Amino acid sequence: MSDRRLSRRTFLHATTASAGIFLLAGCNGASGGSDGDTGGEGEDDATETPTAxxxxxxxxxxxxxxxxxxxxxxxxxxxxxxxxxxxxxxxxxxxxxxxxxxxxxxxxxxxxxxxxxxxxxxxxxxxxxxxxxxxxxxxxxxxxxxxxxxxxxxxxxxxxxxxxxxxxxx
Ligand SMILES: [Cu+2]
Missing domain, CATH: 2.60.40.420 (Cupredoxins -  blue copper proteins)
Structure with missing residues (x-):
């Protein structure tokens, strides 16, 4: 179904997004969610960007x-x-x-x-x-x-x- 066009630009973007995932993960950990261990959902959103x-x-x-x-x-x-x-x-x-x-x-x-x-x-x-x-x-x-x-x-x-x-x- 997905027909992602993985141009060089997309890869560069994906690399940037990957770095962002780590940063976001760090932020989530630091802020300490109030509803227990539901932190995984943020990662699901982030992986919609093609990562390689x-x-x-x-x-x-x-x-x-x-x-x-x-x-x-x-x-x-x-x-x-x-x-x-x-x-x-x-x-x-x-x-x-x-x-x-x-x-x-x-x-x-x-x-x-x-x-x-x-x-x-x-x-x-x-x-x-x-x-x-x-x-x-x-x-x-x-x-x-x-x-x-x-x-x-x-x-x-x-x-x-x-x-x-x-x-x-x-
Ligand atoms: Cu050639």
Missing amino acids: DVEMRDFDGWFDRTQNYDGVYDLTGESSVTIDVGAEGNGGGFAFGPAAVKISPGTTVVWEWTGNGGTHNVLHRGGEFESELTASEGATFEHTFDETGEYKYVCVPHETLGMVGVVVVE
Whole structure:
């Protein structure tokens, strides 16, 4: 049902919101509610903002050339997540943003072209999915991941610049 558009900006916002959760939790504890242990409700409200825990993984050097790789964004539990194609990174609009995501089986990943960085595509190295080559802003390509695993993919024109990504399905 939820179709959250997880742009880079959203992630930055989510990070800020996460920090806010801790601050709010501290405030609640300090103020001392009068009605006992009902403090959990505030956290429920806060988690409506997409939050992404980030975990560093190596992937056997897969991201050695990828300057914008900043960890695996845990987006498990989302029905759909969006990855920018042509995000800022690797010397221009030559990045997937975020470069690495973790999702649940059954999740649909939507790659959306930003229009930056020229012609891109999305090619899974194992042959599970392959988009067309395009430079068109707003173009999308999607794939639903039903099986667990690590799916490494590249943009063929910019692979050598580090425009590669991975989808972890757990
Ligand atoms: Cu590219």
